Every structure is written in C-alpha cells, then in structure tokens.
Amino acid sequence: MLLHVGGWERSDRNELFDTMFRQRKSVFHDEKGWDVKVVDEQFEIDEYDRDDTAYLMSFDGSGGLAGSIRLLSTATPHMMSGPFGQMFPQVSFRSPAIWEATRFVALGGRLQPNGVSTAACELLLGMCRFGLDHGVGHITAVYDAGMARLYRRCGLTHVELGRHRTAEHGTIFVGLWEISPALEASILAATGLESPCLAPTTRAA
Numbered sequence: 001m002l003l004h005v006g007g008w009e010r011s012d013r014n015e016l017f018d019t020m021f022r023q024r025k026s027v028f029h030d031e032k033g034w035d036v037k038v039v040d041e042q043f044e045i046d047e048y049d050r051d052d053t054a055y056l057m058s059f060d061g062s063g064g065l066a067g068s069i070r071l072l073s074t075a076t077p078h079m080m081s082g083p084f085g086q087m088f089p090q091v092s093f094r095s096p097a098i099w100e101a102t103r104f105v106a107l108g109g110r111l112q113p114n115g116v117s118t119a120a121c122e123l124l125l126g127m128c129r130f131g132l133d134h135g136v137g138h139i140t141a142v143y144d145a146g147m148a149r150l151y152r153r154c155g156l157t158h159v160e161l162g163r164h165r166t167a168e169h170g171t172i173f174v175g176l177w178e179i180s181p182a183l184e185a186s187i188l189a190a191t192g193l194e195s196p197c198l199a200p201t202t203r204a205a
Contacts, residue, residue, distance in 0.1 A: 002126045007053035020057065020068045020105075021045050027105050029103070033168070048072060048079060048102070056126040056165040060109055067106035067119035069127060074098045074140070080174070084142050087164040088174050097137040098176075101127055113192040114153045121191035124154050128187055131179030139177045144169060151175075155190025156183065 010017045020044035026036045028044055037046045054071040072078040074093035078100045085092070106120035114121070131139055140161075143151070151158065158175040165171050177183065179200070187193070 001059045001172065002122045003057045003059070004126070004130060005055045005057055006051070007055065008051040010135045016057070018043065019065045020055070021049075023068070023107065024103055025066065028103070032174050044103075048077070048082075050076075051077060058106070058122040058126070060119070063117075065114060066109055067117070067123050068103070069101055069105070069123045069130060070103040071127070071130060071139075072100045072102070074100055078111050079142070081138065084174070087142070087166075087172060088162045090159050091174055093140060097135065099131065099139050101139050101141040103139075104143075110171065114190055116150060116153050116191065118193075120150060121154055121193055122149075124151070124156060125184070125191065125193055126161055128177075128179055128184045132181070132184065136179050138178060140174065141177075142172060142174050144172055148173060153190065155186035155188075157186065 005013065005016070021039075025036075025038055025042060025044035028036045030036055036044050039045045048070070052073070054079055056069045056071065057065060058067040060066040073096055074080065074097040078093075079102050080088070080093060080100055082093065104120075104123065106117050106123060108117060110118045112121045127139060130136065141147075156177060160173055160175050160176045162174045163171055164174075
C-alpha cells in the first residue's frame with residue numbers, strides 16, 4: 001500500500017513519523033555516513049521536515065513501513081536552494097510546478113520482476129502520480145550512481161543537469177524528470193506493478 005502523508009499530520013501520526021525518521025537515520029547516518037542532523041540520537045530530521053512537506057510511504061503486507069520519500073515544492077526553501085546548491089551552483093529552481101524529491105528510503109523485502117524491491121517501485125510510481133494529481137510538471141533529485149541504476153530499472157527517464165565529484169561518495173548527479181502519463185506507463189511496464197493507487201492525505205476540517 002502506498003500513502004501520501006502531509007507534514008502537518010505529524011502530531012496525529014507520531015508513531016508513523018518516528019518510524020520513518022528512525023529508518024532515515026539508519027540509512028543516511030549509520031549506513032551511508034552522510035553529514036545529516038540526528039535528533040535524540042535516533043531520528044534523522046532537518047529543517048525541511050515542515051508542515052508543508054509531502055511524504056510518500058510504502059507499507060508491506062503486514063502493514064509495516066517499508067520505505068518513504070520526501071517531496072518539497074521548489075517555490076519554498078528546499079535542499080537545492082540550501083546544501084545541494086553548493087554542489088551545483090549552476091542549477092537553480094523556484095517554481096510551484098517543480099518539486100524536489102529527497103530522503104528516498106526503501107527497505108528489503110519482496111522484489112518486482114525487475115529485481116527492485118516493491119517498496120522502491122511503489123515510491124517511484126507514487127512520485128509520478130503525486131505529480132500528475134497535483135499539477136507538478138517536473139521533479140528534480142540529487143542521486144548517486146546506485147540510484148541512477150535503480151531509476152533505469154524502474155523505467156524512469158530524465159535529463160541529467162549536472163555532476164559533482166566527492167571524495168566520500170563518488171560522483172553525485174542532479175536530474176530532472178518530466179511528469180507525464182508516458183512516464184507513469186513506463187514505470188508500470190518496467191516494474192510490473194499492478195497499478196496500486198496512491199491513497200491521499202485528508203486534511204481535517
């Protein structure tokens with residue numbers, strides 16, 4: 001199952017958000033060794049985890065959180081206008097029609113026919129459908145070579161806008177995806193997903 005959750009729901013879904021932030025700390029701080037903010041020695045949370053932030057979350061068959069991705073409008077402060085801007089000074093976005101995807105986490109589990117976890121495939125399909133549902137024309141992301149291979153296996157085609165070489169993490173890329181029904185169809189064909197629907201968040205009256 002795939003769910004769209006708004007950052008403003010954090011107080012109502014505290015346990016779910018805590019699980020996501022723990023998973024992010026495990027992946028980005030513990031495994032990858034990135035210089036990220038760690039809160040209370042167990043959560044990876046930064047200034048971009050705001051009320052207006054959108055999250056996509058994938059759940060396994062038992063209802064456990066299997067992965068997540070964070071989405072930010074580039075019309076608001078985002079990582080490309082902050083820390084990533086130092087890596088790619090020639091790339092700049094500021095538009096409600098361009099969103100930024102960061103903090104992609106997909107745990108192990110069941111694989112799709114392309115050899116990629118169901119959670120990862122669902123999150124990428126959900127990213128495309130979020131864009132289609134919300135009038136987003138493009139989504140940008142910063143990624144490494146491993147993620148570039150994953151994107152290809154999941155049917156995502158994009159424009160590479162720049163590269164940055166780091167001693168710690170090798171080559172880092174910035175790309176731009178055009179959100180369209182054609183991209184959705186490409187992801188479905190590559191992943192073998194049975195078109196799971198993206199359950200939207202609901203704001204209380």
